Amino acid sequence: MLYLAALLVHCVPLAMGQYDICKSWVTTDDGPSWEFYACQPKAMRMKDYVTVRVDPAGITCGDPPERFCTHENPYLCSDECDASNPDLAHPPKLMFDSEDEGLATYWQSVTWRRYPEPLLANITLSWNKSIELTDDIVITFEYGRPTIMMLEKSLDNGRTWHPYQYYADDCMEAFSMPARRVRDLSTTSANRVLCTEEYSRWAGSKKEKTVRFEVRDRFAIFAGPDLKNMDNLYTRLESAKGLKDFFTVTDLRMRLLRPALGGTYVQRENLYKYFYAVSNIEVTGRCKCNLHANLCTFKEGSLQCECEHNTTGQDCGKCKKNFRSRSWRAGSYLPLPNGSPNACAAAGSAFGNCECYGHSNRCSYIDFLNVVTCVSCKHNTRGQHCQHCRLGFYRNSSAELDDENVCIECNCNQIGSMHDRCNETGYCECREGATGPKCDDCLPNYYWRQGCFPNVCDDELLLCQNGGTCYQNQRCICPVGFKGVLCQQSRCEVDKKDCDGAPGAGGSLATVALGVLALQLRGWVDL
Ligand SMILES: *[C@@H]1O[C@H](CO)[C@@H](O)[C@H](O)[C@H]1NC(C)=O
Ligand SMILES: *[C@@H]1O[C@H](CO)[C@@H](O)[C@H](O)[C@H]1NC(C)=O
Ligand SMILES: *[C@@H]1O[C@H](CO)[C@@H](O)[C@H](O)[C@H]1NC(C)=O
Ligand SMILES: *[C@@H]1O[C@H](CO)[C@@H](O)[C@H](O)[C@H]1NC(C)=O
Ligand SMILES: *[C@@H]1O[C@H](CO)[C@@H](O)[C@H](O)[C@H]1NC(C)=O
Ligand SMILES: [Ca+2]
16 A cells, blocks of 8 residues: 555656646645545547447448449449358448458448439447537548538537538538638637538548547647646636637537539439448547546446546436435646645545535534524425425435436426425425416316316306307307307397397487486486
8 A cells, every 4th residue: 555655756746737636645844645636537439349330221332232333433233242142241340340451441331323312321439428528520431522411429438419520512502601711710710510521521522531620620729739747738728718619529410411423413323322331430539527537447348437636427417325415526737736635525534524415514502502503405396405405496306315406397387387386206385276396287177367267158057148259268258149158148138229120320319318318317417
């Protein structure tokens, strides 16, 4: 142990600066102790850990066997793809093998024999782990690069996808985007998604084979041309919103939209020379461990951080059990050069035994009650240990007590519910006539209009009479001559003056006359 410690101390000065050590045993005036640093794993060749999927089904050539030609030699179509013959097959795994010098092995698609229907293929790479890119993604195409393609990325294991870069020989025509170069981006636009024409033009299929996603050029905006000033890059990664995430992926997808044409037009009489062939996809990056690990290992089919600083999880994204007296935080590259470990702390290390489930960083002693209690519980929690949900929130049954998502807002409909509290399963207390978990629906025979009101009319029990029509369960629209809530009364019965057949102008004269007579009888009008 001591020997190991001595060795570590010895190694530290050499390795410092690039965050590759999580802790070291140091001697201070108070005696020897551990010192902790922000740390991250080394960059690796990520293609060794990837799972690949090629879509649509049947896009890989060779089933049934198919002949193909090349742009260099379009009339000598002697090459064959045959999935059942290992020497002639081109399965997806050949995009990730290590190649012997000179001999390219590649995945190949079927040819464009269905032209003019587009020849579309998706190549999806999944790691089931967040990865931070540290170098360019380089895709090598044999027999010419696509004239239109798109790179997409996911940050949530393929649930949602976002464009990463567009590639076309004519960006305006293909994507209605102006062509741009990564080299021309600035510090404020380093994470812009753009369309580039640099990798899609025809240059002879042997000469220009690679399509890049330029990570280094984007880093160089901050770190200088040879990436000498990495400190500046790390500072920016901490401070610029969204910059770290821009270089983080769990999945990548190449959407191949149009193959190399070898010229301006598609030659319909020889469609055997149009197809995709990818010999290599190089992805260089490091496991994202939130600066809490310097090792990442491949276990049970997935990459996993070997978490330090008493953190745990695939990305060291939470505190270990019994180390939750403070809420979890990612380590930081700052201050330079060693960063901050932001380690998780043992429960009870500060005060008595006050666990706050990671929702508070502070405890306070309340003298007259003689208790220690968590202060300013976050994430909508409350209570001595931040173990309850605030009013208006309820417990997320699929989250642990130390999860940031442990309390879910009740979201009761303000009009339909009695108040904004709900029970343990998220049900609100509804006013009369309202229903549904959030009280935003009405019971049968009620209608919604700033709350639930009993139907005035409907198609069953409260039918509008005499040919009236029910308007949104709120009122009957009565035909001329009828009134009442359900048009049940004839105006004629109520008031003779409303009877059908009463002449228009004469009627109203008569009405005036009758009115005058009535008032006269009461002695209010002198004639
Ligand atoms: C490729 O993936 C996109 C989603 O990113 C999907 O819309 C499209 O249909 C897929 N194409 C093929 C050929 O599977
Ligand atoms: C992804 O990784 C997690 C954590 O290592 C593991 O539990 C899960 O089974 C993996 N999923 C797949 C599809 O490999
Ligand atoms: C993690 O917990 C152990 C005790 O299990 C302790 O010795 C160590 O110092 C802690 N590490 C950090 C970074 O707090
Ligand atoms: C409940 O917690 C789980 C686990 O953290 C989370 O994935 C889910 O989104 C939460 N549900 C809601 C409604 O917030
Ligand atoms: C919450 O209220 C709903 C609707 O009244 C009810 O079905 C459910 O059982 C209640 N849940 C609890 C835990 O009381
Ligand atoms: Ca290969």
